[in-house]
Amino acid sequence: MFAVRAGLKKFDIPYNFEIKSIIACYADWIREGRLKVNADWNKDLKIRFTVQDPCQIIRKSFGDPMAEELRFVVKTVVGEENFVDMSPNRSNNYCCGGGGGFLQAGFPDQRRQYGLYKFNQIKQTGAAYCITPCHNCHAQIHDLSEHYNGGYHTVHLWTLICLSLGILDETERAYLGPDLAGVGL
Amino acid sequence: MRAEEIRLGKTRKSLFKDHVMSILPDGGNLNLCLTCGACASGCPASGIGDMDPRRFLRLAAMGADDEILSSDWAWWCTMCQRCIYACPMKIDIPQLIFNVRASRPREQRPKGIVASCDAALKHDTCSAMGVSEEDWRFVVEDVLDEVRAGQAGFEKLQAPVDKVGAELFLNQNSREPVTEPEEMVPLWKILNLAGADWTYGSKGWAAENYCMFMADDASWEHIIRTKVKAVEDLRCKAWLNTE
Numbered sequence: 001m002f003a004v005r006a007g008l009k010k011f012d013i014p015y016n017f018e019i020k021s022i023i024a025c026y027a028d029w030i031r032e033g034r035l036k037v038n039a040d041w042n043k044d045l046k047i048r049f050t051v052q053d054p055c056q057i058i059r060k061s062f063g064d065p066m067a068e069e070l071r072f073v074v075k076t077v078v079g080e081e082n083f084v085d086m087s088p089n090r091s092n093n094y095c096c097g098g099g100g101g102f103l104q105a106g107f108p109d110q111r112r113q114y115g116l117y118k119f120n121q122i123k124q125t126g127a128a129y130c131i132t133p134c135h136n137c138h139a140q141i142h143d144l145s146e147h148y149n150g151g152y153h154t155v156h157l158w159t160l161i162c163l164s165l166g167i168l169d170e171t172e173r174a175y176l177g178p179d180l181a182g183v184g185l
Numbered sequence: 186m187r188a189e190e191i192r193l194g195k196t197r198k199s200l201f202k203d204h205v206m207s208i209l210p211d212g213g214n215l216n217l218c219l220t221c222g223a224c225a226s227g228c229p230a231s232g233i234g235d236m237d238p239r240r241f242l243r244l245a246a247m248g249a250d251d252e253i254l255s256s257d258w259a260w261w262c263t264m265c266q267r268c269i270y271a272c273p274m275k276i277d278i279p280q281l282i283f284n285v286r287a288s289r290p291r292e293q294r295p296k297g298i299v300a301s302c303d304a305a306l307k308h309d310t311c312s313a314m315g316v317s318e319e320d321w322r323f324v325v326e327d328v329l330d331e332v333r334a335g336q337a338g339f340e341k342l343q344a345p346v347d348k349v350g351a352e353l354f355l356n357q358n359s360r361e362p363v364t365e366p367e368e369m370v371p372l373w374k375i376l377n378l379a380g381a382d383w384t385y386g387s388k389g390w391a392a393e394n395y396c397m398f399m400a401d402d403a404s405w406e407h408i409i410r411t412k413v414k415a416v417e418d419l420r421c422k423a424w425l426n427t428e
Contacts, residue, residue, distance in 0.1 A: 001392075001426045003394035003408075003409070004412060004424070007394075007405055007406065008409060010402075011405075013406075013410060013413060015417070016417055017417065017423055018422060018423040019423070019424050020353075020423045020426065021426050022426060022427050023428075025353075025379075025425065026375075034379040034380060035375065035378060054428060055263075055266065055267070056428070057426075057428060059265070059266055060266050088227075091270060092267070092270065092271075094227070094229050094265075095229060095263045095267060097229060099263035099264070100263030100264045100265070101260070101295070101297075101298040101395055101398030101399065102260070102263055104297035104300075104301050104395060104398075105260045105295040105297055106296060106297050107260065107295075110233050110234070110261045113232075113233050114229045114261065115229070116229070117229035118229070134428045135392070135393070135428065156371075158372045161375055162374055162375065165374075165375075165378070167338070167339075167371075167374050167378075168371060169332075169336055169370070171367050171370075172368070172370055172371050174368070
């Protein structure tokens, strides 16, 4: 996302299309009634979620308005009362430590030391799940939980949307914990 | 004519910082540091290897070029831009870092990042995991067949490749087709349910871009041009990131 936007500008490349994040589409489709998601599945379970604001999408690309769209989608899907923000958040959020090529750079000790900021932020929310709408964030935040025995799970947004819609197959639940493994099956 | 005085300027050591300033808009504000430390106090890379963004910039300002150019800290900063966000003078420390990365001989940059960039240059897919157009098509069709046959209610699920004129050109991180293809399915279900008019491209679909991270401008530009062409060849209205 950022690499494309920044590259188009830096190399002065003409283009004839819009650049969109699917987060904005999810939000539009929910508002238009095209995705009939709700948080009924979590009413009694009361499983707590937090969300990672990816630097590349929020701070470096679309800013706080996109962070609000992200929260609208997340709260609709998991229930407002089951959502806890990290602090700081939105454009002021900390990078997880998976960005900038760090995951491939061959410095795992430094990468995990960097990630302690993120790990502590997540732990302070008390959330059982961290939603990560970015692949680098997903890989890093998942690794941090394993490495530091965080006990939280790391999930993509599409997993939760399908869970809420009751269309998440058994084979699509690799990142869910035992508390959600059977929900909606 | 006092030629000696003019020569003084000519023999003055050329600082790396000045080189970076010459290529950034407004010089990246690199001379405006108030030394307040707002950058360092909110940077997760502060303290790793006894370095932080404020210190890095001060070293650059003092001309300690050898120290910053040889520092691995340039690979531990993720260029996340939180320091700019916090900085009262909006100093572009991440661009200083980017140019430190770029100054390293290619063979001395982290092997994993170089390998990912090189893999992305192998095919027009731009996949940093080296997925070819054929392999990509095969995985999409294979997973789609499996879902249609095995999941009730999704017998007509669509995952088009190279659908000319589709509204949305969807990209995908290579991790999915290579290591966890079943993770693509929830996304397809959502797109189908929402009635989205979308397509993958056989070219230019890979979302990742390690050539930027390794500060290889020529390769980064090649990847972007390949992606732009892929979207425009299919006459799509929007390039849609799964993130």
